[in-house]
Amino acid sequence: MDKTPIHDPSMTPLPSTTTASNVLQPKAMIYICGECHKENELKSTDVIRCNECGYRILYKKRTKRLIVYDAR
Amino acid sequence: MPYANQSTVHVTDLNEENIKFIIENTDLSVANAIRRCMIAETPTIAIDSVQIDSNTTVLFDEFLAHRIGLIPLYSEELVDKMNYHRDCACEGFCPQCSVEFTLDVRNREEQTRNITSADLMTSNPHLVPVTSKAKNDDEGQDHFIEHILIVKLRQGQELRLKAHARKGFGKEHAKWIPTCGVSFEYDPDNILRHTIYPVPEEWPHSEHTELSEHEHEAPFDANKIPNKFYFNVESTGALKPETIVLSCLNVLKQKLSNLQTLLKHETLEGP
Numbered sequence: 001m002d003k004t005p006i007h008d009p010s011m012t013p014l015p016s017t018t019t020a021s022n023v024l025q026p027k028a029m030i031y032i033c034g035e036c037h038k039e040n041e042l043k044s045t046d047v048i049r050c051n052e053c054g055y056r057i058l059y060k061k062r063t064k065r066l067i068v069y070d071a072r
Numbered sequence: 073m074p075y076a077n078q079s080t081v082h083v084t085d086l087n088e089e090n091i092k093f094i095i096e097n098t099d100l101s102v103a104n105a106i107r108r109c110m111i112a113e114t115p116t117i118a119i120d121s122v123q124i125d126s127n128t129t130v131l132f133d134e135f136l137a138h139r140i141g142l143i144p145l146y147s148e149e150l151v152d153k154m155n156y157h158r159d160c161a162c163e164g165f166c167p168q169c170s171v172e173f174t175l176d177v178r179n180r181e182e183q184t185r186n187i188t189s190a191d192l193m194t195s196n197p198h199l200v201p202v203t204s205k206a207k208n209d210d211e212g213q214d215h216f217i218e219h220i221l222i223v224k225l226r227q228g229q230e231l232r233l234k235a236h237a238r239k240g241f242g243k244e245h246a247k248w249i250p251t252c253g254v255s256f257e258y259d260p261d262n263i264l265r266h267t268i269y270p271v272p273e274e275w276p277h278s279e280h281t282e283l284s285e286h287e288h289e290a291p292f293d294a295n296k297i298p299n300k301f302y303f304n305v306e307s308t309g310a311l312k313p314e315t316i317v318l319s320c321l322n323v324l325k326q327k328l329s330n331l332q333t334l335l336k337h338e339t340l341e342g343p
Contacts, residue, residue: 068123069134071141071235072245 031058091313092304100258103301107256110320112242113327116250116310117147117154117199119173119237121165126232129187129223136223136231140175141247143189143220144310145237146205149198151311151319154239165236171196173235179225187231188219199237202309250311255304261290264298 026044033040033050034057040050042058049056077097085092095103122137129136150171160169172195179185189201203219223231242249259266260278269275272288280302283290307313 062126066123066125067133068121069137071119071122071137071247 030061032061033058086314089309089313090304090306091317092302093317095301095303096299098299098301100298100301103256103258103298103303105324106320107254107303109324110254110305110316111249111251113323114250114311114316114319115147115151115239115241115323116248117145117151117171117237117239118245118247118310119143119145119235120157120240121170121236121238122233123235124231124233126230128229129225129231130229131223136233139222140192140233140235141245143192143222144202144308146200146202147239147250147310148312148315150196151239156240157238167196170236170238171199173237174233175235176232177225178230178232179227182227185225187222187225189222190219191222192235205309250307250316252306252308254306255302257302258298258300260302263290263293263296265292266298 028041028043030039031042032038033053033055035055036050036053038050038052040052040058042048048058050058077099079098079102080096081093082096083091083093095106119141122140124133124136127133127136131139155169157169160166162169165172174193174195175187175191176193177185177187177191189203192201192204194200201220203217225231240248257278257280260280261283262269262272269289275288277283305313305316307316311319
């Protein structure tokens with residue numbers, strides 16, 4: 001039995017080298033502050049700090065992909 | 073059948089958890105095959121696929137999925153009607169080969185919240201965790217039913233998941249084993265000397281002994297063979313004890329019948 005979780009196939013990124021991305025570049029993602037737990041929207045060009053309290057350690061949110069595990 | 077044994081079975085005790093019986097006039101290999109089959113090849117239903125939507129608990133995803141898989145489900149009503157997932161005509165999950173479960177708990181209070189098997193919501197009321205199976209007692213709900221603890225939540229922690237239960241048997245994974253333990257005994261007084269006691273006086277008498285108080289070991293008899301087998305089958309609750317025994321015999325019969333059919337084909341194809 002394979003131990004790797006099964007990922008939703010529609011979410012797998014395309015392996016092509018010249019990816020014509022139809023998403024805004026840079027993409028804005030939500031990160032969670034380590035201290036006040038506020039959700040900050042950050043682009044890849046922004047400085048890494050919380051908008052509210054200035055804490056510089058931010059965490060990523062759990063993936064939106066459906067992860068299925070074997071109960072083994 | 074001229075050379076077949078005329079075996080007999082006596083059930084000495086039967087309750088909700090245990091069945092005790094004695095098989096006589098059969099071979100040791102047959103009794104052992106029944107024991108092994110009861111453990112590893114009697115089909116039950118258990119959760120086999122867990123999709124976690126949100127998990128902020130102290131345990132990681134795979135840990136939770138593993139624990140949820142081990143929860144015994146009362147399979148008595150559905151196990152014969154379900155197909156094995158690999159035999160089912162559907163792609164993925166369908167009501168013929170799986171039953172869906174849901175769990176959605178968020179702790180909003182200050183004190184610790186225990187997520188137990190009672191929080192697992194089933195889509196088919198015929199398949200519930202063993203601890204949720206309401207006991208049909210005259211006293212009603214007086215018994216304290218201890219549900220199986222999955223994980224504990226602090227304030228603000230959450231667990232949300234969907235799971236699918238499938239049919240299977242012990243050979244594939246231990247979660248499908250319907251027994252807690254199968255006790256198997258023969259020759260309680262060591263007439264056959266299948267074991268050698270260094271000091272026979274040290275060993276207590278078995279409950280099936282025919283020895284008197286001061287005797288420790290019966291005299292050796294070279295001509296005897298193992299003949300009488302004492303079984304005690306304890307169920308986890310997934311199946312009734314009598315169902316375990318009967319289902320096991322069915323499975324054994326199937327296997328022997330398959331073997332016979334294949335052998336017939338072999339001999340027909342001979343040179």
